[in-house]
Amino acid sequence: MPASDLNEINKMPPLIYGTAWKKERTADLVALALSKGFRAVDTACQPRHYSEDLVGEGLKRSYNSSLKRQDMKFPKYSLPFCANIT
Numbered sequence: 001m002p003a004s005d006l007n008e009i010n011k012m013p014p015l016i017y018g019t020a021w022k023k024e025r026t027a028d029l030v031a032l033a034l035s036k037g038f039r040a041v042d043t044a045c046q047p048r049h050y051s052e053d054l055v056g057e058g059l060k061r062s063y064n065s066s067l068k069r070q071d072m073k074f075p076k077y078s079l080p081f082c083a084n085i086t
Contacts, residue, residue, distance in 0.1 A: 012073050016040040020049040030058025040073040 017033040019026055019041060030041065041059070043050055063069060 012075060013038070013040045016042045016073075016075060018042045019055050020046065022050065022054075024054075026051050026054035027057035027061065030055055031061045034058070034062040034067060039071055040075065042075050 015038060017030065017038040017040065019030060020043075022029050033041075041055065043052060043055055059069075059072070
């Protein structure tokens with residue numbers, strides 16, 4: 001596959017749903033965001049600000065015949081160590 005094709009495949013959608021600070025509503029809000037058309041979810045790798053298990057629950061609820069894991073994008077980046085300090 002030519003590099004230009006890979007770049008096209010790996011492009012992030014213009015809007016990414018952020019999961020921080022949703023607390024106990026995370027699963028419901030992730031599922032709602034996906035039902036409204038979001039195809040990228042950002043968990044920011046900061047477990048004290050989001051619940052990874054609830055993000056997963058929202059994704060699980062949303063996967064069906066028209067939305068599959070391969071349709072989704074998850075940004076991969078790391079934050080400086082100091083970003084995780086209160």
